[in-house]
Amino acid sequence: MSAATSPSERRVSARIGAISESATLAVDAKAKALKAAGRPVIGFGAGEPDFPTPGYIVDAAVEACRNPKYHRYTPAGGLPELKAAIAEKTLRDSGYQVDASQILVTNGGKQAIYEAFAAILDPGDEVIVPAPYWTTYPESIRLAGGVPVEVVADETTGYRVSVEQLEAARTERTKVVLFVSPSNPTGAVYSEADAKAIGEWAVEHGLWVLTDEIYEHLVYGTAKFTSLPALVPALRDKCIVVNGVAKTYAMTGWRVGWLIGPKDVVKAATNLQSHATSNVSNVAQVAALAAVSGNLDAVAEMRTAFDRRRQTIVRMLNEIDGVLCPEPEGAFYAYPSVKALLGKEIRGKRPATSVELAALILDEAEVAVVPGEAFGTPGYLRLSYALGDEDLVEGVSRLQKLLGEATD
Template sequence: MKLSQRVQQLAPSTTLAITAKANAMKKQGLDVIGLGAGEPDFNTPRHILDEAIDAMEKGYTKYTASGGILELKEAIAEKLERDNQLTYDPKTEITVTVGAKGALYNLFQVILDPGDEVIVPAPYWVSYIEQIKLAGGVPVVVEGAEENQFRITPAQLEAAVTEKTKAFILNSPSNPTGVLYPKEELDVLGKVAVDKDLLIVSDEIYEHLIYDPIDHVSIASLSPELYARTIVINGVSKTYAMTGWRIGYAAGPASIIRSMIDLDSHSTSNPTSVAQYAAIAALSGTQEPVYEMIAAFRERRDYVMERLKNMPAISCVRPNGAFYAFLNIEKLLTASGGNFENSDELSKALLEEELVAVVPGSAFGSDRHIRISYATSKMQLEKALDRLEKFFEKQDA
């Protein structure tokens, strides 16, 4: 049976594939350490679990409105005003989706026509490219220089714009680099967007996971002009260790939000009812578990960076946030004498020889890197970094 052209061009998620392979090896009894997963290793906080249980006992287990229950949209509006100084009408300018990934997918479906271009800074999150293509759009990749901490410049953004450009993506803090855009750089990127009449897709899913004295700033908060052309994408997955609950949201112009809701009414129908009530508790309840998780991630980030300093075969830009380190393996590839041609081959060898699962940088638009996640216990990190160091030394000998 012939499949559609759009699905034939689709590349599967490398991060999910790596995690699945590592889990399969673990089931075979192998001592695999997974540094590939993009999710916190903490359980969802107790007060959020209790709210979900209470919702089930009250019978809140039926269909909801496609764009989410009003109580959750009001909690999202309060969060956006409190944390980001952004004001949205919860009835018309906010939609709740099946994860932030679902929000992005719906957004590209409603704003892109065939041939429309979207500027994607690289390194990029794995699904941006595929989602744009599935919507008939054309991803235009702009590489952020490592010496500029992978951040693209206004000149690069402007040079990439054509008459077909519809939008550009901003992910800060970034997956996979953990790098954050400071306010002054957002200001000048925003000026280009206004001058060139671009929509801005601001993926802010890691906004609270920051470990340095630098504030997250939503580009939508910088001016009325930027507010009017920005769609903020966020969710509860990373901040509240709720990846499996699948609750994301989008906030932006009412016409776009309405179209996203209409699309959901013919696809997912609605986000899971019980998860929506849990998300209210996450956004409106105590934030103490978040602070505890941030402190743990900061300690792990610092430990990883200290260990990496003693591995001369690789280098790494210090991440400001998220829970990833993006390791430059270019020197290692050269030193291997042709044993590894790219990040895929090196990642495969790491898994097979040292039982450490990482994600090849090719998934993020850079074959010179691998991504490791420090969203795992300190003990596991120590073991994994011992194995990485052993592997790197062997290749660099």
């Protein structure tokens, strides 16, 4: 071993050095920096509602700030009253009955995902990850010592994987299958029949399932959200549900998520959190308590706006020659294929990848989008339509003008 690669000389550990930066946050940060510098950039990068957190939730947080009870440490696994309320909310919204002892309150959904994988994976365990995937999933798996195994779906299936694809990816090292519906980045929603088939396949082969339900209330048209452990009761002893208040209640910055699972796994994950961060901010937990205990009127208003924007962005994107955008059924993302544009000349350049095309779009149209490479599928772009209607139309109009110039 040379001195340059010896452990004593390595400044950053190999494990942490291998982590990729969050592409979605990087795009959002660049767009905001350009806007701060005076450029009229329109950002489609960030996956967060453009609405303020509802007032009654903010009021609850203000009151919590004044209460000395919340000025001190609280249980690492979450406020007991919040865990009880999450259990009630889960039954109300998902038809899934759980006990408060099966819940761990985390610093956002990302911590819940990492701690879930860390609690059940040993080095070399494989996790089947349908792609396109959210950027954090494979990184969390690797950090926990696991190996992500990608199964790719494209626009021809509405970005939904089949049981046959999952079975083809299963090996003797497979321990977990990731299930996300509605999906980030595609907006895909699995039918009840398809979700049930995947859950029953997992039970048949003794696999764990981690299911991310963060977009449960953002579904459109005839699509319906179904909670996998409620749909397939036999799965419950090997299922971990991840959720949070970020998307439903426009609370991305409050950083409150949770995981639900078997008691032994939740206890193990709680032990991990007790050493990593201890309790989530009490003020944020009280705000989350108000959110999950309240009604869903605020999300109904947001969903109406998102649905309108969804229809607009899909129509406008499909008006561009070389762009194919399936209609998303959930979340707030459009995921168009731009493969037909790659290699074509646009303002003197010939972008060969969606990374290069996204860079060209930012430079020439001052529109920020996230390339498909960030989600495991080159040749696509992700656009969040969680932004104002006027900005959305202006931003896609700029794309229409720029990409309409593409020539062979």
